[in-house]
Amino acid sequence: TRLSNTLIQLYGRFGGVKQARQVFDAMPSRTIYSWVSMLRAYAQNGHIEEAAQVYNRMPQLDLVTWTTMLVAYAQEGNLRESLQVFSEMRERDIVTWNAMLTAYAQNGCLAEAKEIFEMMPERDFVSCTAILAAYSEAGMVDRARFCFDQMPERNMVTWTTMLAAYAQRGLVDAAAKLFQKMPESDLIACNTMVSAYGQSGRLDEAVQVFEVMPVRSLVTWNAMLAAYAQSCHLDSAKKVFDSMPMKDLVAWTEMLVAYAHAGHLEEAKCVFDKMAQRDVVSWNVMVTAFGQNGYLVEAQRLFESMPFHSVMSWNSILVANSQFGEFQGSRLVFDEMPCRDTASWNALLLAYAQRGLDQKCKFLFDRMPEKS
RNA sequence: CAGUAGCUGCUCG
Numbered sequence: 001t002r003l004s005n006t007l008i009q010l011y012g013r014f015g016g017v018k019q020a021r022q023v024f025d026a027m028p029s030r031t032i033y034s035w036v037s038m039l040r041a042y043a044q045n046g047h048i049e050e051a052a053q054v055y056n057r058m059p060q061l062d063l064v065t066w067t068t069m070l071v072a073y074a075q076e077g078n079l080r081e082s083l084q085v086f087s088e089m090r091e092r093d094i095v096t097w098n099a100m101l102t103a104y105a106q107n108g109c110l111a112e113a114k115e116i117f118e119m120m121p122e123r124d125f126v127s128c129t130a131i132l133a134a135y136s137e138a139g140m141v142d143r144a145r146f147c148f149d150q151m152p153e154r155n156m157v158t159w160t161t162m163l164a165a166y167a168q169r170g171l172v173d174a175a176a177k178l179f180q181k182m183p184e185s186d187l188i189a190c191n192t193m194v195s196a197y198g199q200s201g202r203l204d205e206a207v208q209v210f211e212v213m214p215v216r217s218l219v220t221w222n223a224m225l226a227a228y229a230q231s232c233h234l235d236s237a238k239k240v241f242d243s244m245p246m247k248d249l250v251a252w253t254e255m256l257v258a259y260a261h262a263g264h265l266e267e268a269k270c271v272f273d274k275m276a277q278r279d280v281v282s283w284n285v286m287v288t289a290f291g292q293n294g295y296l297v298e299a300q301r302l303f304e305s306m307p308f309h310s311v312m313s314w315n316s317i318l319v320a321n322s323q324f325g326e327f328q329g330s331r332l333v334f335d336e337m338p339c340r341d342t343a344s345w346n347a348l349l350l351a352y353a354q355r356g357l358d359q360k361c362k363f364l365f366d367r368m369p370e371k372s
Numbered sequence: 373c374a375g376u377a378g379c380u381g382c383u384c385g
Contacts, residue, residue: 129377315383343384
């Protein structure tokens with residue numbers, strides 16, 4: 001039984017929901033571990049309906065089960081259901097509280113996250129890091145730093161979260177200063193710095209951190225590659241790519257970006273066509289690449305052959321239309337979109353503004369659900 | 373043997 005439980009977990013982690021289910025079904029007897037593992041396997045792979053079915057069929061529920069289900073809903077963005085599970089729980093431990101806090105934090109509900117943080121009977125590293133990340137995500141770096149300074153104790157995760165908060169806002173020098181003050185540094189902290197320097201075009205410093213690192217992971221290499229790709233250093237990007245001990249989909253996609261930023265669309269397309277896997281991000285990169293360079297028809301064709309679309313795919317094609325098509329085209333795309341975010345509204349707003357359609361602009365602006 | 377926090381790729385600003 002234990003072996004089967006572990007198998008279910010492994011399949012779940014690896015995307016093999018079907019196989020996980022086969023193992024589960026073949027079990028002569030199941031423990032609560034089996035049920036939770038199965039529930040989690042579904043949740044991790046985005047099958048929330050199935051996860052809920054497992055949950056409803058479980059012979060008994062416990063703390064871990066409730067928390068797992070709470071997190072499953074939160075990852076779907078379904079905070080209503082998360083909260084429902086949370087309030088129905090007869091007992092809660094610190095993990096549950098942290099899970100609910102994170103649920104709010106990761107969905108941009110800072111006020112609710114703060115409320116949970118205040119209400120918690122006790123707090124640990126996880127709680128403090130989660131609230132720190134919540135401030136960071138809300139763009140409130142100073143609040144995050146205040147929180148960081150108030151913390152009774154810190155570990156590598158809290159330090160790195162603060163580092164990343166600075167990096168995300170482009171405050172590289174603040175990040176570097178903090179990095180130097182860290183009592184120790186680990187792989188992830190170094191990766192954060194490589195990426196921070198890379199994002200602000202400070203390639204020499206990125207390389208410097210990269211070279212001093214005692215161990216590197218795939219993320220390290222990808223961060224270095226992204227740094228070159230973003231700065232249009234195609235040759236260096238290629239060199240990094242070719243020296244990588246391992247390459248994943250992220251690395252390949254970053255190569256697409258490197259080619260696209262350097263204006264080499266045909267080569268990007270060539271790489272794209274021979275990639276072993278493609279996900280929605282790699283597709284989006286291609287659509288964006290063609291769209292930004294005025295190849296509206298190509299972009300449109302790619303968009304239509306995509307096996308899946310995200311909001312960003314739609315936004316990319318919307319922007320392409322705004323810049324190189326008729327403004328009615330933008331409006332059509334906008335109306336056609338299955339879902340919109342702030343970026344979509346901004347893009348259409350910009351399309352109108354660039355054509356001097358001030359009244360339409362004003363009208364749209366007033367109707368925006370939230371403004372940035 | 374199961375649940376919660378930190379790092380890399382895509383859109384507008």
